Amino acid sequence: MANNTSIQLSPLMNTYARFPLTLAEGKGSYVWDINADKYLDFTSGIAVCNLGHAPEPVKEALENQLKKIWHTSNLYHIPGQKKLAELLVENSCGDRVFFCNSGAEANEAAIKLARRYSQKIKGTDSVEIITFKQSFHGRTMATLSATGQEKIQDGFFPLVPGFQYLPYNDMEALEQLEELAPCAVMLELVQGEGGVIPADEKWVKALSDICTEKGILLMVDEIQTGIGRTGKLFAYEHYGIEPDVISIAKGLGSGFPIGAIIAKEEAARGFEPGSHGSTFGGNPLAVTAGLATLNTILSGNILEEAAKLGDYLHNKLFELKKKLGSIREIRGIGLLIGIVVEGNALDIVNKALQQKTLILTAGPNVIRILPPLTSTKEEINSFIDTMEIVLQSN
Numbered sequence: 001m002a003n004n005t006s007i008q009l010s011p012l013m014n015t016y017a018r019f020p021l022t023l024a025e026g027k028g029s030y031v032w033d034i035n036a037d038k039y040l041d042f043t044s045g046i047a048v049c050n051l052g053h054a055p056e057p058v059k060e061a062l063e064n065q066l067k068k069i070w071h072t073s074n075l076y077h078i079p080g081q082k083k084l085a086e087l088l089v090e091n092s093c094g095d096r097v098f099f100c101n102s103g104a105e106a107n108e109a110a111i112k113l114a115r116r117y118s119q120k121i122k123g124t125d126s127v128e129i130i131t132f133k134q135s136f137h138g139r140t141m142a143t144l145s146a147t148g149q150e151k152i153q154d155g156f157f158p159l160v161p162g163f164q165y166l167p168y169n170d171m172e173a174l175e176q177l178e179e180l181a182p183c184a185v186m187l188e189l190v191q192g193e194g195g196v197i198p199a200d201e202k203w204v205k206a207l208s209d210i211c212t213e214k215g216i217l218l219m220v221d222e223i224q225t226g227i228g229r230t231g232k233l234f235a236y237e238h239y240g241i242e243p244d245v246i247s248i249a250k251g252l253g254s255g256f257p258i259g260a261i262i263a264k265e266e267a268a269r270g271f272e273p274g275s276h277g278s279t280f281g282g283n284p285l286a287v288t289a290g291l292a293t294l295n296t297i298l299s300g301n302i303l304e305e306a307a308k309l310g311d312y313l314h315n316k317l318f319e320l321k322k323k324l325g326s327i328r329e330i331r332g333i334g335l336l337i338g339i340v341v342e343g344n345a346l347d348i349v350n351k352a353l354q355q356k357t358l359i360l361t362a363g364p365n366v367i368r369i370l371p372p373l374t375s376t377k378e379e380i381n382s383f384i385d386t387m388e389i390v391l392q393s394n
């Protein structure tokens with residue numbers, strides 16, 4: 001452990017309370033620290049390494065692209081961008097894609113698109129965007145203003161105006177939508193950071209119906225739920241709805257930074273040349289990582305296997321819940337799972353770390369597990385054994 005301690009006066013800004021762990025290598029579901037100790041990584045780098053660490057097809061594609069061209073700017077055509085956009089459009093309800101570099105930037109693009117579509121295309125003065133309590137949409141000024149959590153906004157006032165937060169999964173609150181006459185609604189279908197809270201199916205349907213009826217854009221933040229995390233490519237597919245705008249990022253590049261929004265043709269009219277842009281967005285390396293990741297996920301039966309593995313893990317956790325008193329609730333979809341525990345979730349995460357297993361929290365009493373979609377039953381079994389030890393000692 002000695003080598004894992006951080007230097008005393010760090011040149012890094014004080015933005016993260018880091019675990020006492022320094023990772024040096026990763027392959028599949030495992031990572032190794034600088035002492036060559038092996039850990040089971042059921043965080044997937046926070047829903048980024050959905051194909052595990054260093055997946056071979058992505059590595060090969062990046063190695064090939066490295067020899068060709070890295071960056072060109074968006075003043076010129078980038079063939080990989082078109083290919084990746086085509087693949088995203090073919091496999092979603094959307095028609096047009098804008099590339100950026102992160103989740104927050106994807107949501108920024110969605111927010112800008114909604115406002116501009118409303119004002120320039122529809123010619124209305126409706127600019128409000130409805131989001132939900134406990135949501136998480138990012139750390140930039142607009143996306144933290146969209147986020148329905150005070151702790152994320154604390155100290156950053158004044159916020160970007162134009163956001164109102166309604167209670168999540170609350171049927172009655174939807175009645176306010178008409179009165180508020182927003183240009184868009186933005187939501188996560190499973191609130192990730194906010195505690196792994198899946199949206200109620202009837203509520204989402206009702207929300208979607210109101211949006212269709214009132215001409216409100218329905219924007220889903222699939223930054224954590226997308227790219228196979230829930231056992232389907234996008235979480236909205238579980239709900240029988242068709243959003244107007246989908247934000248994605250995390251899992252899209254297997255660790256290479258890339259984000260995007262996918263919009264239906266009508267909503268996409270909100271942007272014209274000059275309305276939005278990004279220097280790095282969709283650069284040749286990023287779209288190469290995205291294409292290889294998406295092709296890999298779509299070509300095999302990874303999605304079906306992930307769904308099955310999710311069921312298996314849920315069942316194993318339910319068995320554990322029956323055995324132990326310290327688990328209150330298990331929730332989530334596919335391989336995005338929250339375990340509500342008695343006591344402090346961070347203590348449990350620290351104990352799991354001692355057992356060489358990486359997991360996350362999602363709030364004070366929720367453990368969040370995000371195994372790679374490519375995990376095995378053996379890895380799940382070993383994870384369950386660890387959780388039994390860790391939760392028993394809690």
Ligand SMILES: *Cc1c(COP(=O)(O)O)cnc(C)c1O
Nearest residue numbers: 102103104136137138192223224
């Ligand atoms: C992670 C996340 C974001 C922010 O993504 P960054 O890449 O960190 O900017 C936004 N929304 C959701 C739902 C997320 O999980």
